[in-house]
Amino acid sequence: MPTELMQAIFTFGKGAIITAIAHAGCYFVKKEGSCESFCEEYPYNWLQYVEMIDRMIVSTEAQKTQLIKELEKYHCNIPDIRVIPVEGAFTYTVLNESYAGNLALSWSFSGKTDGFQIYDETGKEIYETWNRHQHYFLIKGYGKASGFVVRAYIDTVKGKEIIAESKPVYIQNQSYEKPLVSLVIPAYNAEDYIVRTMDNVLAQSLSDLEVVVVDDGSVDSTPDILEWYAGKYSNVVIIQQENSGASAARNAGIKSANGSYMEFMDSDDMLHPDMITSLYNAIEANHCDVAISSSYQITNTGYIPITQYSMEENVAVPIDEFFDKHFVKGHGYSFLCNKLYKASLVKTHLFPMLLAEDDAWNLYILSYADKVCYLNGHLYEWDRTIRKNTLSDKIIRRSKEELFKLYKEAIMFYMKNGNPGRRVALKKLAKTHLLLLEKYNAYDEYGKLWRQIEDTF
Numbered sequence: 001m002p003t004e005l006m007q008a009i010f011t012f013g014k015g016a017i018i019t020a021i022a023h024a025g026c027y028f029v030k031k032e033g034s035c036e037s038f039c040e041e042y043p044y045n046w047l048q049y050v051e052m053i054d055r056m057i058v059s060t061e062a063q064k065t066q067l068i069k070e071l072e073k074y075h076c077n078i079p080d081i082r083v084i085p086v087e088g089a090f091t092y093t094v095l096n097e098s099y100a101g102n103l104a105l106s107w108s109f110s111g112k113t114d115g116f117q118i119y120d121e122t123g124k125e126i127y128e129t130w131n132r133h134q135h136y137f138l139i140k141g142y143g144k145a146s147g148f149v150v151r152a153y154i155d156t157v158k159g160k161e162i163i164a165e166s167k168p169v170y171i172q173n174q175s176y177e178k179p180l181v182s183l184v185i186p187a188y189n190a191e192d193y194i195v196r197t198m199d200n201v202l203a204q205s206l207s208d209l210e211v212v213v214v215d216d217g218s219v220d221s222t223p224d225i226l227e228w229y230a231g232k233y234s235n236v237v238i239i240q241q242e243n244s245g246a247s248a249a250r251n252a253g254i255k256s257a258n259g260s261y262m263e264f265m266d267s268d269d270m271l272h273p274d275m276i277t278s279l280y281n282a283i284e285a286n287h288c289d290v291a292i293s294s295s296y297q298i299t300n301t302g303y304i305p306i307t308q309y310s311m312e313e314n315v316a317v318p319i320d321e322f323f324d325k326h327f328v329k330g331h332g333y334s335f336l337c338n339k340l341y342k343a344s345l346v347k348t349h350l351f352p353m354l355l356a357e358d359d360a361w362n363l364y365i366l367s368y369a370d371k372v373c374y375l376n377g378h379l380y381e382w383d384r385t386i387r388k389n390t391l392s393d394k395i396i397r398r399s400k401e402e403l404f405k406l407y408k409e410a411i412m413f414y415m416k417n418g419n420p421g422r423r424v425a426l427k428k429l430a431k432t433h434l435l436l437l438e439k440y441n442a443y444d445e446y447g448k449l450w451r452q453i454e455d456t457f
Contacts, residue, residue: 057081088110097232099198145170179258195225197269198236248351281340289369293378316417349364354410357410424455
């Protein structure tokens with residue numbers, strides 16, 4: 001503490017309650033089981049001021065015990081020492097080989113942080129980010145035997161303070177047996193981002209994950225990149241087909257998948273490292289047909305929460321209740337890739353060959369589910385920054401007439417092919433969807449379509 005500040009504190013004397021906080025930074029080491037304790041080099045030059053301290057805060061009982069021991073050793077006054085655990089810990093870190101001789105480092109952090117720092121095993125800082133949502137970094141220029149540490153920090157008036165540190169992580173041999181979950185990814189001319197995609201899925205904490213990538217007739221280097229991953233990782237399956245569109249690619253992946261559950265991902269998005277494990281645990285524990293996560297939409301202005309529902313987490317909810325509460329009344333956003341599905345459900349309900357297949361298939365497949373469960377973990381990340389001119393961007397730029405045709409095809413698909421036992425619920429969904437589209441697009445054909453559906457179904 002600066003001398004000037006100490007002088008100011010002495011001026012106040014006992015007119016103020018003085019609290020000292022021993023932060024969980026670089027002076028802590030693991031001792032006494034899993035507890036953090038002060039290392040031997042911890043500076044005790046502040047002991048001369050201890051008579052002025054009324055209260056001290058440390059993060060573990062082990063630190064409190066050692067602090068009392070040191071104070072007694074120097075015959076110091078022992079203040080009120082309170083244990084307040086630091087909010088934050090690394091729950092998962094993994095290092096994998098990546099394409100072109102690089103390394104892929106991924107991590108999962110539980111708690112509040114302002115950013116992360118990455119160090120190599122010599123203690124050299126190689127990267128720092130202010131993005132508290134980040135969980136992946138591509139490391140270049142290091143050999144396969146290298147090790148790394150990730151640190152989480154918070155910003156204070158005195159600068160950055162390290163609040164948590166991962167264990168050193170190295171490349172490990174991964175075991176893969178019969179897949180529990182199959183992840184299906186359509187890819188077309190994705191050379192600019194498919195490496196990040198593959199690194200993300202291979203970093204998933206669920207070890208028994210089958211990754212099925214369908215190359216939809218790419219004419220860039222996407223096939224070469226995918227073949228490298230398939231040769232390196234035994235759980236990666238590559239399917240080659242002529243360019244036929246996302247729906248056909250997903251259907252090819254579905255037919256090839258071997259897992260008991262199925263997840264979908266777009267080739268330009270990201271998954272949180274714990275996404276599939278979390279959804280798998282939820283769907284198993286609650287005996288559901290579909291497990292759903294909230295998501296982030298990544299834009300140039302930051303991370304925007306989407307697909308977020310006001311419902312109890314990790315409990316089974318009847319699909320009719322979910323439809324009514326979150327689509328009819330709540331106007332819930334319809335999204336494909338934030339869900340884990342029973343494979344048996346998906347394999348009997350393939351994607352339609354439509355341009356707006358998300359809108360058509362999502363409600364169609366949900367109509368055949370009985371129960372769903374939800375986790376508000378923002379585990380899927382819909383990245384709108386990594387590339388321009390996506391299919392969604394192209395659709396938005398279409399004329400009112402063309403947009404109406406796309407939405408009409410999607411809505412008529414789930415009305416005609418959805419579960420007949422949930423026809424009433426599907427009509428409510430169609431009505432909500434169409435009236436919102438009519439208002440948003442200022443195009444009365446949507447209202448006419450609703451009246452047609454009301455008469456026909």
